[in-house]
Amino acid sequence: MDGTAHENDLSRIVAADKAHVWHHLIQHKPFETNDPRIIVEGKDMRVWDQNGKEHLDAVSGGVWTVNVGYGRESIARAVYDQLLKLNYFAGSAGSIPGAVFAEKLIDKMPGLSRVYYMNSGSEANEKAFKMVRQIAHKRYGGKKHKILYRDRDYHGTTISCLSAGGQEERNAQYGPYTPGFVKVPHCLEYRAGDQGAPTENYGEWAADQIEEVILREGPDSIGALCLEPVTAGGGVIAPPTGYWEKVQDICRRHDILLHIDEVVCGVGRTGTWFGYQQYGIQPDMVTMAKGVASGYAAIACLATTEQVFEMFKDDASDPLNYFRDISTFGGCTAGPAAAIENMRIIEDEDLLANTTAMGDRLHNNLLALMEKHAVIGEVRGKGLFMGAELVADRQTREPMDEKKVQAVVGDCMAQGVIIGATNRSVPGYNNTLCFSPALIAKPGDIDAITDAVDDALKRVFG
Ligand SMILES: Cc1ncc(COP(=O)(O)O)c(C=O)c1O
Numbered sequence: 001m002d003g004t005a006h007e008n009d010l011s012r013i014v015a016a017d018k019a020h021v022w023h024h025l026i027q028h029k030p031f032e033t034n035d036p037r038i039i040v041e042g043k044d045m046r047v048w049d050q051n052g053k054e055h056l057d058a059v060s061g062g063v064w065t066v067n068v069g070y071g072r073e074s075i076a077r078a079v080y081d082q083l084l085k086l087n088y089f090a091g092s093a094g095s096i097p098g099a100v101f102a103e104k105l106i107d108k109m110p111g112l113s114r115v116y117y118m119n120s121g122s123e124a125n126e127k128a129f130k131m132v133r134q135i136a137h138k139r140y141g142g143k144k145h146k147i148l149y150r151d152r153d154y155h156g157t158t159i160s161c162l163s164a165g166g167q168e169e170r171n172a173q174y175g176p177y178t179p180g181f182v183k184v185p186h187c188l189e190y191r192a193g194d195q196g197a198p199t200e201n202y203g204e205w206a207a208d209q210i211e212e213v214i215l216r217e218g219p220d221s222i223g224a225l226c227l228e229p230v231t232a233g234g235g236v237i238a239p240p241t242g243y244w245e246k247v248q249d250i251c252r253r254h255d256i257l258l259h260i261d262e263v264v265c266g267v268g269r270t271g272t273w274f275g276y277q278q279y280g281i282q283p284d285m286v287t288m289a290k291g292v293a294s295g296y297a298a299i300a301c302l303a304t305t306e307q308v309f310e311m312f313k314d315d316a317s318d319p320l321n322y323f324r325d326i327s328t329f330g331g332c333t334a335g336p337a338a339a340i341e342n343m344r345i346i347e348d349e350d351l352l353a354n355t356t357a358m359g360d361r362l363h364n365n366l367l368a369l370m371e372k373h374a375v376i377g378e379v380r381g382k383g384l385f386m387g388a389e390l391v392a393d394r395q396t397r398e399p400m401d402e403k404k405v406q407a408v409v410g411d412c413m414a415q416g417v418i419i420g421a422t423n424r425s426v427p428g429y430n431n432t433l434c435f436s437p438a439l440i441a442k443p444g445d446i447d448a449i450t451d452a453v454d455d456a457l458k459r460v461f462g
Helices: 010-020 060-064 073-085 096-107 121-140 159-163 189-195 202-217 243-253 306-310 334-348 351-372 402-414 443-461
Strands: 039-043 046-049 054-057 114-118 146-150 181-184 222-227 257-261 285-288 300-304 376-381 386-393 432-435
Touching: 054 443, 073 334, 096 114, 096 300, 096 334, 114 121, 114 306, 121 159, 121 222, 121 257, 121 285, 121 300, 146 202, 181 202, 189 202, 189 376, 202 222, 202 243, 222 243, 243 257, 300 306, 334 351, 351 376, 351 386, 351 443, 386 402, 402 432, 402 443
Parallel strands: 146 181, 146 222, 222 257, 257 285
Antiparallel strands: 039 046, 046 054, 114 300, 285 300, 376 386, 386 432
């Protein structure tokens, strides 16, 4: 089977997929009787499956990635031209698109100055962890090596990223984990009661919980704090008021590097270039992946301050005194070529402003649904990144049974609208519907998404 001669015979593609492809993140038993979904084509915010069925994609490729939408010819052309000129050279040398994109990216990130390339979000976070460990060895006799991560956050799929992962169901059965990662409490105000938090100034209280962990572990043992600006798969958790200012201050006072994981929020998702820019934070390290090239090519970046960079080049006579790391495919030029064009599109089409406007519309529509449907306990998020937490009881906030949450997702899918839900994340709390439409969304798209949810909630909950 050559893969091209059977374009109209997708049953053979489905058979090949069923026989040989091991899909990500999904149980395969049902595929013994049902067909897997195969996405064949995409244009703007819509995708078509093997049966020709059209879907409105409210999750940008399933995992908040295709920020500028499908079928962007100009990105395909930029990648094509670059591949013909030079497809690859190892990252120990530079490349034209690598230099151009780094300059453009740094222009959007005041205070940061260096860009390290690789090809997945997990890898970007691994690199940051490695830098923290190496700094500990170089500067602090190995002592300041611990990395703090937060309950409910996710930083990737490798063993060390899972070691920094605050989602127990995602981590389960993959231990033993890498030592030296220490958990701090989440900052989801809606669940503050479960944490025994006071009813006032929750944001400051949640930040204080981080400092308590630091003081317990010893500030001289902690190298970095790694946080998502808005927690994604752990429940779309936008930080509470007063949180970030205090977190930044805590890091400064204890000489702890602040590593922000922008793999989801980076490059426009919340309406600013980066999620941290919503909160006035000045990070030391920022990792990004998904939206950097909207999935047109694999690219991830770790951006650091000059101060962090300097720590790796201060003594050239020491043969170990540099970041001894490589990512083979970090030298692929398709990534930065696609990323340059992706960024141009966001600027020329004013997509940050659109994200803010359409994010407000999505938020308001979901709030209106909350008036109609008692199962919506809370609506939260930032820009085109929204969550609706479903509960069995608004008073007690008992989480909705996850099968029912999945039934809502399934009903929307049957209507031709792809939405998401937290899944295999936090035990007992896989109950948040997730929305992350492309930044090109129009009012009609947003309304079509929430209309589908309205109908699904009516059908599932009566
Ligand atoms: C916040 C966050 N960080 C890191 C990752 C890992 O990225 P990747 O799947 O590209 O390795 C993800 C993936 O969903 C993520 O949501």
